[in-house]
Amino acid sequence: MMLKPLLAALLLAAPALADELRGTGDLGLIVEREAGSLLVVDRSARAALGRIEGLGDLSHASLVYSPDERFAYVFGRDGGLSKVDILTRQIVNRVVQGGNSIGGAISDDGALIAVANYEPGGVKVFDAGTLDLVADVPMESKTVGIADVPGSRFIVATWDTGEAWILDHSANPADPVITKLEGIGANPYDALLTADGRRYIIGLFGEKGLTQVDLWQDPPQVTRFLPDYGKDQPDMPVYKMPHLQGWTLADGVFALPAVGLHQLLWVDADELTEIGRTDLVGQPVFALARPDRREVWVNFAPPNNDTIQVVDVLTHEVTETLTPGPGVLHMEFAPRGREVWLSVRDENRVEIRDARTREVLGEIQANAPSGIFFTDRAHRTGL
Amino acid sequence: MMLKPLLAALLLAAPALADELRGTGDLGLIVEREAGSLLVVDRSARAALGRIEGLGDLSHASLVYSPDERFAYVFGRDGGLSKVDILTRQIVNRVVQGGNSIGGAISDDGALIAVANYEPGGVKVFDAGTLDLVADVPMESKTVGIADVPGSRFIVATWDTGEAWILDHSANPADPVITKLEGIGANPYDALLTADGRRYIIGLFGEKGLTQVDLWQDPPQVTRFLPDYGKDQPDMPVYKMPHLQGWTLADGVFALPAVGLHQLLWVDADELTEIGRTDLVGQPVFALARPDRREVWVNFAPPNNDTIQVVDVLTHEVTETLTPGPGVLHMEFAPRGREVWLSVRDENRVEIRDARTREVLGEIQANAPSGIFFTDRAHRTGL
Numbered sequence: 001m002m003l004k005p006l007l008a009a010l011l012l013a014a015p016a017l018a019d020e021l022r023g024t025g026d027l028g029l030i031v032e033r034e035a036g037s038l039l040v041v042d043r044s045a046r047a048a049l050g051r052i053e054g055l056g057d058l059s060h061a062s063l064v065y066s067p068d069e070r071f072a073y074v075f076g077r078d079g080g081l082s083k084v085d086i087l088t089r090q091i092v093n094r095v096v097q098g099g100n101s102i103g104g105a106i107s108d109d110g111a112l113i114a115v116a117n118y119e120p121g122g123v124k125v126f127d128a129g130t131l132d133l134v135a136d137v138p139m140e141s142k143t144v145g146i147a148d149v150p151g152s153r154f155i156v157a158t159w160d161t162g163e164a165w166i167l168d169h170s171a172n173p174a175d176p177v178i179t180k181l182e183g184i185g186a187n188p189y190d191a192l193l194t195a196d197g198r199r200y201i202i203g204l205f206g207e208k209g210l211t212q213v214d215l216w217q218d219p220p221q222v223t224r225f226l227p228d229y230g231k232d233q234p235d236m237p238v239y240k241m242p243h244l245q246g247w248t249l250a251d252g253v254f255a256l257p258a259v260g261l262h263q264l265l266w267v268d269a270d271e272l273t274e275i276g277r278t279d280l281v282g283q284p285v286f287a288l289a290r291p292d293r294r295e296v297w298v299n300f301a302p303p304n305n306d307t308i309q310v311v312d313v314l315t316h317e318v319t320e321t322l323t324p325g326p327g328v329l330h331m332e333f334a335p336r337g338r339e340v341w342l343s344v345r346d347e348n349r350v351e352i353r354d355a356r357t358r359e360v361l362g363e364i365q366a367n368a369p370s371g372i373f374f375t376d377r378a379h380r381t382g383l
Numbered sequence: 384m385m386l387k388p389l390l391a392a393l394l395l396a397a398p399a400l401a402d403e404l405r406g407t408g409d410l411g412l413i414v415e416r417e418a419g420s421l422l423v424v425d426r427s428a429r430a431a432l433g434r435i436e437g438l439g440d441l442s443h444a445s446l447v448y449s450p451d452e453r454f455a456y457v458f459g460r461d462g463g464l465s466k467v468d469i470l471t472r473q474i475v476n477r478v479v480q481g482g483n484s485i486g487g488a489i490s491d492d493g494a495l496i497a498v499a500n501y502e503p504g505g506v507k508v509f510d511a512g513t514l515d516l517v518a519d520v521p522m523e524s525k526t527v528g529i530a531d532v533p534g535s536r537f538i539v540a541t542w543d544t545g546e547a548w549i550l551d552h553s554a555n556p557a558d559p560v561i562t563k564l565e566g567i568g569a570n571p572y573d574a575l576l577t578a579d580g581r582r583y584i585i586g587l588f589g590e591k592g593l594t595q596v597d598l599w600q601d602p603p604q605v606t607r608f609l610p611d612y613g614k615d616q617p618d619m620p621v622y623k624m625p626h627l628q629g630w631t632l633a634d635g636v637f638a639l640p641a642v643g644l645h646q647l648l649w650v651d652a653d654e655l656t657e658i659g660r661t662d663l664v665g666q667p668v669f670a671l672a673r674p675d676r677r678e679v680w681v682n683f684a685p686p687n688n689d690t691i692q693v694v695d696v697l698t699h700e701v702t703e704t705l706t707p708g709p710g711v712l713h714m715e716f717a718p719r720g721r722e723v724w725l726s727v728r729d730e731n732r733v734e735i736r737d738a739r740t741r742e743v744l745g746e747i748q749a750n751a752p753s754g755i756f757f758t759d760r761a762h763r764t765g766l
Contacts, residue, residue, distance in 0.1 A: 021470050023453025024406040025761050044451055044493065067718075068427060069452070070406025087404050108719040110427065150675045150720055151739050170739075197675045216677060216697065252635055292533045292580045292764065294599060314599065335450075335762035336491040337533055356534050356553075378408050379718035379759040381675065 024069040027086055028332070028374040030343070030350060032367040033058045038074070039366050040086050043334060043374060046352055046362035050089045056080045062103050062371060065378035066128065067110040072373070073128070075104040081115055083131060086375070093131045097124050105148040108381065112169055114154045116146035123156055123167065125176070134173050139165060145191025145202065145244065147382050149215060157188035157202050164188075164202065164213055166220070181222055184211045192244040193382035199269070201254075203244045204230060212272060225272035231259055240301070248289040248296055255296045255311070257284030264298060266316060278316050280309055286330070287311075290355055291337035295319070299328050308342070310358075322358060324351045332372035343369040407452040410469050411715070411757040413726070413733060415750040416441045421457070422749050423469050426717060426757060429735050429745035433472045439463040445486050445754060448761035449511065450493040455756070456511070458487040464498055466514060469758075476514045480507050488531040491764065495552055497537045499529035506539055506550065508559070517556050522548060528574025528585065528627065530765050532598060540571035540585050547571075547585065547596055549603070564605055567594045575627040576765035582652070584637075586627045587613060595655060608655035614642055623684070631672040631679055638679045638694070640667030647681060649699060661699045663692055669713070670694075673738055674720035678702070682711050691725070693741075705741060707734045715755035726752040 026043040029052075037053040055061075057078040064073050071092065074082040079098035084091050099119030106113055112134060113126045122138040123146065141158035143165075149155050152170040157163070164184050167176040186206025193200050200213040208230035214221040231241065242257035253275070254267040264287055266276040282304025288297050296311045305327055310320040327345030333355060334340070340355045345368050352362040377383050409426040412435075420436040438444075440461040447456050454475065457465040462481035467474050482502030489496055495517060496509045505521040506529065524541035526548075532538050535553040540546070547567050550559040569589025576583050583596040591613035597604040614624065625640035636658070637650040647670055649659040665687025670679050679694045688710055693703040710728030716738060717723070723738045728751050735745040760766050 021404065023449070023451030023470070024408055025448075025452030025758065026450045065408075066406070067409045068406030069408025087406070108721045148719075150677075196677075198677070294533075294579070294581070336531075336764050338491045338535075375408065376759075376762040379762060381719050 022087075024086065024375055026375070027069070028341075028372060029063060029072055029084075029086065030364075030366050030369050030373075031058050031061050031063075031371040033061065033370045035367045037367070038072075038084065039364070039369070040089055041350075041364060043339070046364070048364050048366070052084050052086075052089050052091060054091060055082050055084075055094075058370075060102065063373055064104060064106040064113070064383060065373075065375050066106070067378055069375040069378045073104060073106065073113050075101050075115060077101070079117070079119070081113065081126065081131060095126075095131050097126070097133075102144065103146055105146050105154055105383075107148055107152045107154070107169065108150050109152055112152065112173060114146055114148075114156075114167070116143040116156050118142045121160075123154065123165075125154075125167070125169065125173070135167075135169070135176055137165075137167060137176065137178070139163075144188055145200075147191070147193035147200065148197075149193065149200075150197045150381060155191075155193065155200050155213070155215070157184065157191045159187055159189065162186055162188065162206075164191075164200065164211075164222075166215075179220070181213060181220060184213070184222060185209065185224070189238050189241055190244040194249050195380060195382050197381045199249075201244060203241065205238055205241060223272060226265075226267065226274060229259065229265070233260070236260065242285055245286070248287050248293075253313070255287045255289070255313075257287050257298070264296070264311060264316075276316050278311055278318065280318070281307055281321060288331055288333070289313070290340075291333050291335060297331055297340065299331060305329075320358060322353075324353075325349075329370045330372050332374055335374065335376035341372050341374075343372055345369055405470070407469065407758055409758070410452070411724075411755060412446060412455055412467075412469065413747075413749050413752050413756075414441050414444050414446075414754040416444065416753045418750045420750070421455075421467065422747070422752070423472055424733075424747060426722070429747070431747050431749070435467050435469075435472050435474060437474060438465050438467075438477075441753075443485065443753075446756055447487060447489040447496070447766060448756075448758050449489070450761055452758040452761045456487060456489065456496050458484050458498060460484070462500070462502070464496065464509065464514060466511075478509075478514050480509070480516075485527065486529055488529050488537055488766075490531055490535045490537070490552065491533050492535055495535065495556060497529055497531075497539075497550070499526040499539050501525045504543075506537065506548075508537075508550070508552065508556070518550075518552070518559055520548075520550060520559065520561070522546075527571055528583075530574070530576035530583065531580075532576065532583075533580045533764060538574075538576065538583050538596070538598070540567065540574045542570055542572065542588075545569055545571065545589075547574075547583065547594075547605075549598075562603070564596060564603060567596070567605060568592065568607070572621050572624055573627040577632050578763060578765050580764045582632075584627060586624065588621055588624060606655060609648075609650065609657060612642065612648070616643070619643065625668055628669070631670050631676075636696070638670045638672070638696075640670050640681070647679070647694060647699075659699050661694055661701065663701070664690055664704060671714055671716070672696070673723075674716050674718060680714055680723065682714060688712075703741060705736075707736075708732075712753045713755050715757055718757065718759035724755050726755055728752055 030039040082094040098117035104115040125135040141160035146156040164181040166179040185204040189205040191202040202211040264278040282300035308322040325344040330343045413422040465477040481500035487498040508518040524543035529539040547564040549562040568587040572588040585594040647661040665683035691705040708727040
């Protein structure tokens with residue numbers, strides 16, 4: 001196990017000079033969770049450019065990009081918030097802002113970084129330039145599923161109290177106007193915001209069903225739906241619940257991984273009713289639409305985590321089963337959908353495939369890679 | 384008239400060094416049609432960085448970006464295809480490839496640039512790196528509405544012969560597999576491809592009605608719709624027909640400028656039937672969705688070309704009428720929709736507004752500005 005990471009380091013392609021003039025639209029970062037490092041990659045060259053190290057505990061780490069696609073803000077499991085420069089490949093700034101952070105978001109003007117915390121709970125909001133604390137919003141609860149709502153707003157759900165909070169920083173960044181929606185369900189464990197910033201979907205651990213907050217209505221409209229969706233076993237752990245970021249909205253239909261079942265559920269986005277199911281080879285983790293939304297790609301929990309299944313959005317049928325290798329933790333599509341990059345954690349590599357022919361186009365050595373994040377995310381809402 | 388462009392040149396903000404390391408996700412180009420130049424702008428700073436000159440006839444010019452968001456390919460009315468570097472602000476390469484080109488597209492892998500020509504007609508395809516000719520596809524017709532279809536494909540409509548041609552370069556770039564759809568209607572004058580690459584909508588000048596090509600079907604499915612949509616006067620010129628790029632697909636509904644009427648038409652995207660109309664202050668030219676798709680912004684033909692109207696997608700009602708100034712030719716939203724940049728041609732300036740509060744946030748001097756193009760377009764299909 002130690003040999004492969006070492007080899008990976010040695011095999012790193014001859015690194016480009018960090019001060020070379022270049023565009024940033026085709027760059028990306030790959031989380032190396034065990035090493036606490038980020039691999040900087042070049043999509044066009046299908047190659048690694050270098051590493052950024054010293055980022056602390058990166059298990060379940062996520063990150064967002066600045067609007068210029070030069071800087072990334074990394075949310076670590078140790079409560080660290082790090083700002084890294086992907087051009088110079090250096091840590092620009094790093095603060096330990098909480099005890100256990102699980103995600104963050106960047107405001108639509110690029111000025112504010114919000115972090116949701118397990119410990120001490122609540123949300124902290126930082127200046128994107130300096131990482132100075134701008135606002136501290138305690139919520140007497142762990143917080144989950146934070147997302148950027150258009151108009152310098154953030155939305156988050158509270159695990160302990162079953163609420164959704166909307167923070168509106170547009171008038172005064174340091175003193176957000178708070179809208180609190182109570183009674184949205186027991187123990188929200190994750191949430192997602194659709195790319196248009198309209199629908200905030202909350203997954204519940206403490207009871208069955210899901211909750212939608214329609215942010216286009218004034219006041220926001222709360223709807224419970226899929227009353228039979230949820231865990232069956234009372235002792236099922238949170239980490240066995242599929243991530244809601246793995247939901248997909250394609251052609252007016254949500255595709256979502258069924259909890260504890262070997263199925264994908266299809267839900268009409270307007271009616272919020274189930275309209276079909278697709279049988280899969282294992283228990284789905286992420287169900288991601290290819291950017292053209294013609295297909296949904298699904299990865300799986302062990303023992304099927306070497307497999308990807310491709311499902312047709314029009315027919316709801318599995319059209320292809322791929323086996324990239326053990327530990328396919330994450331998929332990231334090129335912005336116009338031509339390629340897909342797959343983390344094959346247990347083989348210390350990222351596999352690059354043509355998203356249409358499925359042909360393997362390349363491979364990059366990486367130390368136990370998990371999340372892959374391309375810079376085009378800077379331009380998308382709800383990530 | 385000469386004074387203002389001169390002042391604009393003098394007022395250009397102290398230009399940043401062209402060799403400065405920086406991200407390219409927040410850059411853009413503004414077409415200065417009379418001067419044949421491009422103004423390089425920085426969205427974050429709301430400022431001009433410099434000019435690229437010597438681009439020939441830029442009336443009705445359009446451009447596309449390379450995947451790394453560093454280079455732009457500019458399609459000029461004189462048949463010129465220019466590749467410019469927005470970091471160094473220089474012309475990298477320029478070929479005169481036809482007599483009169485009206486638009487182009489970049490393939491989803493970033494490798495090919497296709498240009499649609501009025502003279503000599505047909506489509507020419509170039510290597511994005513070198514601008515060497517890769518494929519020349521004569522079609523015995525002027526061509527319009529070229530767009531990038533996922534999978535190294537392009538689609539274009541033919542004015543003289545009423546066809547749609549799909550060029551598939553995925554197997555052999557130099558020898559595309561051609562699918563020809565005949566009888567799509569008399570004299571297509573423009574077309575658009577939806578952002579998912581599924582629906583190609585063709586506007587007709589020679590008869591009433593519109594044509595949709597559904598590219599998700601195999602073979603592609605052709606549907607005629609809105610049989611009463613089109614010009615009423617037999618002598619109406621082509622340039623009075625609204626551009627189809629001004630169509631918007633928002634929440635399952637197309638919003639389209641009505642030909643020769645002071646109305647916006649709402650069309651159900653699945654049924655292709657009209658579901659409503661909104662009365663406007665003048666004859667609409669572009670109807671663009673704000674990126675969150677909550678609103679459609681409309682500009683107008685003379686004498687109302689000083690005005691913008693904002694229409695609510697849920698209620699179909701006009702919620703605001705703005706008058707930025709004479710000659711509002713083009714609107715471009717920041718990728719997550721927070722700002723909108725408006726070309727005010729006759730006042731030689733670009734006005735920047737908050738897309739939510741409508742507040743004026745800034746202004747940039749430009750010589751008779753027309754099209755505004757932000758680099759996030761590199762990541763979108765159908766532009």
